[in-house]
Amino acid sequence: MQAHVPLFxxxxxxxxxxxxxxxxxPPPALAAKAASHSTTDHSQLEALKGPFKTGPEVTKACLSCxxxxxxxxxxxxxxxxxxxxxxxxxxxxKKWAAxxxxxxxxxxxxxxxxxxxxxxxxxxxxxxxxxxxVDCLACHDNTGSYRKFSTDAGHPLYADREFEPMExxxxxxxxxAPDLTRIAQHVxxxxxxxxxxxxFNGGGGDAVKHGDLDSSLKNPPRDVDVxxxxxxxxxxxxxxxxxxxxQPSGSRYAVTARDTHGLDLPKDDHNRATCESCHGLTPxxxxxxxHHAGKVACQTCHIPEFARGGVATKMRWDWSTAGKRxxxxxxxxxxxxxxxxKYSAAKGDFAYGxxxxxxxxxxxxxxxxxxxxxxxxxxxxxxxxxxxxxxxxSAADPxxxxxxxxxxxxxxxxxxxxxxxxxxxxFGDDDTAxxxxxxxxxxxxxxxxxxxxxxxxxxxxxETRMNWFITHMVAPKEKAVPxxxxxxxxxxxxxxxxxxxxxxxxDRNAWVDLFGSLAIAGAIGGGLVHGLVRILTRRKENAQ
Amino acid sequence: xxxxxxxxxxxxxxxxxxxxALLIIGMMITGFEVHGSYTLLGFESAVRLHTLAAWTxxxxxxxxIFWQFTTGEWRQYIPSLKNVxxxxxxxxxxxxxxxxxxxxxxxxQKHNPLQxxxxxxxxxxxSPLIWVSGxxxxxxxxxxxxxxxxxxxxxxxxxxxxLGAFLITAFFFIHVYLTTTGHTVFAHxxxxxxxxxxxxxxxxxx
Numbered sequence: 001m002q003a004h005v006p007l008f009x010x011x012x013x014x015x016x017x018x019x020x021x022x023x024x025x026p027p028p029a030l031a032a033k034a035a036s037h038s039t040t041d042h043s044q045l046e047a048l049k050g051p052f053k054t055g056p057e058v059t060k061a062c063l064s065c066x067x068x069x070x071x072x073x074x075x076x077x078x079x080x081x082x083x084x085x086x087x088x089x090x091x092x093x094k095k096w097a098a099x100x101x102x103x104x105x106x107x108x109x110x111x112x113x114x115x116x117x118x119x120x121x122x123x124x125x126x127x128x129x130x131x132x133x134v135d136c137l138a139c140h141d142n143t144g145s146y147r148k149f150s151t152d153a154g155h156p157l158y159a160d161r162e163f164e165p166m167e168x169x170x171x172x173x174x175x176x177a178p179d180l181t182r183i184a185q186h187v188x189x190x191x192x193x194x195x196x197x198x199x200f201n202g203g204g205g206d207a208v209k210h211g212d213l214d215s216s217l218k219n220p221p222r223d224v225d226v227x228x229x230x231x232x233x234x235x236x237x238x239x240x241x242x243x244x245x246x247q248p249s250g251s252r253y254a255v256t257a258r259d260t261h262g263l264d265l266p267k268d269d270h271n272r273a274t275c276e277s278c279h280g281l282t283p284x285x286x287x288x289x290x291h292h293a294g295k296v297a298c299q300t301c302h303i304p305e306f307a308r309g310g311v312a313t314k315m316r317w318d319w320s321t322a323g324k325r326x327x328x329x330x331x332x333x334x335x336x337x338x339x340x341x342k343y344s345a346a347k348g349d350f351a352y353g354x355x356x357x358x359x360x361x362x363x364x365x366x367x368x369x370x371x372x373x374x375x376x377x378x379x380x381x382x383x384x385x386x387x388x389x390x391x392x393x394s395a396a397d398p399x400x401x402x403x404x405x406x407x408x409x410x411x412x413x414x415x416x417x418x419x420x421x422x423x424x425x426x427f428g429d430d431d432t433a434x435x436x437x438x439x440x441x442x443x444x445x446x447x448x449x450x451x452x453x454x455x456x457x458x459x460x461x462x463e464t465r466m467n468w469f470i471t472h473m474v475a476p477k478e479k480a481v482p483x484x485x486x487x488x489x490x491x492x493x494x495x496x497x498x499x500x501x502x503x504x505x506x507d508r509n510a511w512v513d514l515f516g517s518l519a520i521a522g523a524i525g526g527g528l529v530h531g532l533v534r535i536l537t538r539r540k541e542n543a544q
Numbered sequence: 545x546x547x548x549x550x551x552x553x554x555x556x557x558x559x560x561x562x563x564x565a566l567l568i569i570g571m572m573i574t575g576f577e578v579h580g581s582y583t584l585l586g587f588e589s590a591v592r593l594h595t596l597a598a599w600t601x602x603x604x605x606x607x608x609i610f611w612q613f614t615t616g617e618w619r620q621y622i623p624s625l626k627n628v629x630x631x632x633x634x635x636x637x638x639x640x641x642x643x644x645x646x647x648x649x650x651x652x653q654k655h656n657p658l659q660x661x662x663x664x665x666x667x668x669x670x671s672p673l674i675w676v677s678g679x680x681x682x683x684x685x686x687x688x689x690x691x692x693x694x695x696x697x698x699x700x701x702x703x704x705x706x707l708g709a710f711l712i713t714a715f716f717f718i719h720v721y722l723t724t725t726g727h728t729v730f731a732h733x734x735x736x737x738x739x740x741x742x743x744x745x746x747x748x749x750x
Contacts, residue, residue, distance in 0.1 A: 291686070487578075527718065
């Protein structure tokens with residue numbers, strides 16, 4: 001009988017260990033998204049035998065089967081770089097909207113269009129109607145080896161090339177031409193690299209622009225992105241940014257600031273670029289937290305900081321200091337102690353941030369975006385800073401919620417006479433490009449001439465601000481922003497600047513608090529005095 | 545001075561009183577934390593406990609209202625202005641001179657006239673103020689769905705709730721102090737624990 005006791009205990013123990021280890025094991029990864037589920041092995045196709053010498057040759061081969069794809073892509077913002085504003089119909093998109101990073105692609109096409117979903121957009125003569133110019137591989141390469149070269153107007157290298165990047169370490173570096181034939185035979189659904197090659201590098205480098213999109217998302221730890229981590233949901237960009245006939249869902253130019261539809265079911269529009277599309281409208285167990293979603297975007301609590309993956313994002317870019325040279329007369333490039341370029345003769349001064357707490361603003365999806373043709377008068381904030389894309393909304397607006405933003409600050413060139421921003425010709429092998437000659441007078445004149453926009457010939461620099469809403473790098477739920485970081489009287493409260501609503505824990509009525517405090521003090525004091533007199537009078541009586 | 549013991553607070557009544565006391569003290573502590581007056585448990589825990597205590601107290605009240613009416617005890621709360629001045633006079637003067645208490649507790653009349661007025665004010669003014677504002681506050685997220693968001697304003701609801709909280713807190717301290725005014729300092733509290741009150745037999749009979 002006694003022998004059974006340790007046996008039983010042993011069984012219990014091993015059972016507990018089994019349970020514990022089962023709990024520790026990461027959840028099984030979702031099925032691999034590669035070609036394994038495809039009904040076609042592209043490497044067996046006659047049309048893809050190759051060999052392919054250029055990108056457009058591959059595209060022709062793709063279109064020989066996917067005969068609608070080219071025309072679908074040519075309608076998408078990835079191709080047109082144009083998007084009409086939802087509110088005022090004004091043409092936006094990369095072509096027209098101004099930002100405080102590199103500025104306009106006009107006159108700089110060969111450099112900027114290394115992220116265009118096409119081939120050969122060298123200048124204004126680019127044929128947007130030729131489907132052979134569509135780049136299929138940028139999005140559909142599954143080998144991870146396809147790269148569009150940074151200065152070849154969207155083409156990859158067709159032969160190995162020695163090249164010295166402007167801001168890299170001195171000396172030429174060998175860049176290998178990708179094997180187009182092999183890549184064409186290994187195509188499939190877009191993975192993280194396909195999107196990331198451009199979107200992680202927005203603004204000219206890793207993490208520069210968005211703050212919530214950088215190379216750390218290729219294989220992020222769960223703390224950085226609960227959706228994309230391998231031990232999280234192991235999702236890829238296109239799982240949320242669902243495509244319909246090559247049109248991506250979820251765009252800065254078509255934002256759903258408040259999703260009232262909820263789950264995206266098969267009968268719906270296959271747009272999953274909101275949290276609610278998968279999580280529904282009431283995802284929390286506590287009703288009080290679900291109620292918050294009426295006024296607070298999911299992102300506000302669930303993305304406590306941006307640039308959390310170990311890659312710093314640019315927070316400030318001051319163009320006005322560009323052009324300095326060192327003692328030898330060479331353009332100056334200075335790195336900070338973290339290896340970040342903090343001064344570039346080509347671009348001016350930079351400031352970076354990691355693990356940055358967002359700024360919070362009401363946002364109803366409507367943006368007052370400054371374009372390169374707009375007069376600036378109506379876009380200056382009370383502090384005189386030019387708001388490049390003021391976001392609209394208030395507590396009284398039923399469509400607005402409080403959203404987190406990376407606010408990019410900068411100082412950039414403008415025309416003080418015409419009161420417009422300017423097109424700056426930064427890139428090119430000519431004697432006007434800023435990155436060759438470091439002369440704003442020439443580069444702006446050349447940019448404005450190229451764009452065909454009115455220019456007074458005078459330029460100055462203006463302080464600007466730009467709002468980049470934060471929606472990626474969702475943290476695990478246990479890392480969500482604690483209630484008290486907003487519900488606090490402290491000046492460091494996250495919502496300290498949102499003053500047009502009553503925020504419990506922060507706000508109060510001073511008169512009611514004064515009256516109430518006096519009432520409590522009176523109650524306690526009255527009791528104390530009354531009790532004291534009782535003690536004193538009893539003593540006197542006892543003494544008598 | 546001959547003392548007479550009467551069984552004045554029945555078992556349910558004592559359970560009600562002390563559990564209600566616990567809940568209200570808990571709600572005062574958590575409520576003022578939610579108000580931002582101090583940090584103790586953390587905002588989130590404070591909100592959670594405050595809400596839990598509110599629902600518990602509402603449940604307790606449902607049973608208590610049932611109890612009040614089935615036992616007829618509700619009559620204890622019928623106000624009367626008779627002898628109110630005598631009570632005021634006692635608390636302001638008599639108590640310091642060791643004058644006899646003008647009111648003699650009995651099983652059918654356990655509250656003195658001043659107490660009755662105080663409880664009436666509690667039931668008719670402070671309670672509705674707290675509960676109505678509190679429930680609107682709690683269901684703020686449903687205002688839009690219920691179509692009442694155009695008529696209400698969170699700030700006023702919250703401020704009304706805060707005002708109620710200050711009033712009941714003041715009431716609480718006065719209430720606790722007055723428990724010490726029995727024939728010994730702890731006589732009333734003892735009675736609320738055991739149910740038995742020692743009543744002075746020499747005083748005038750009701």
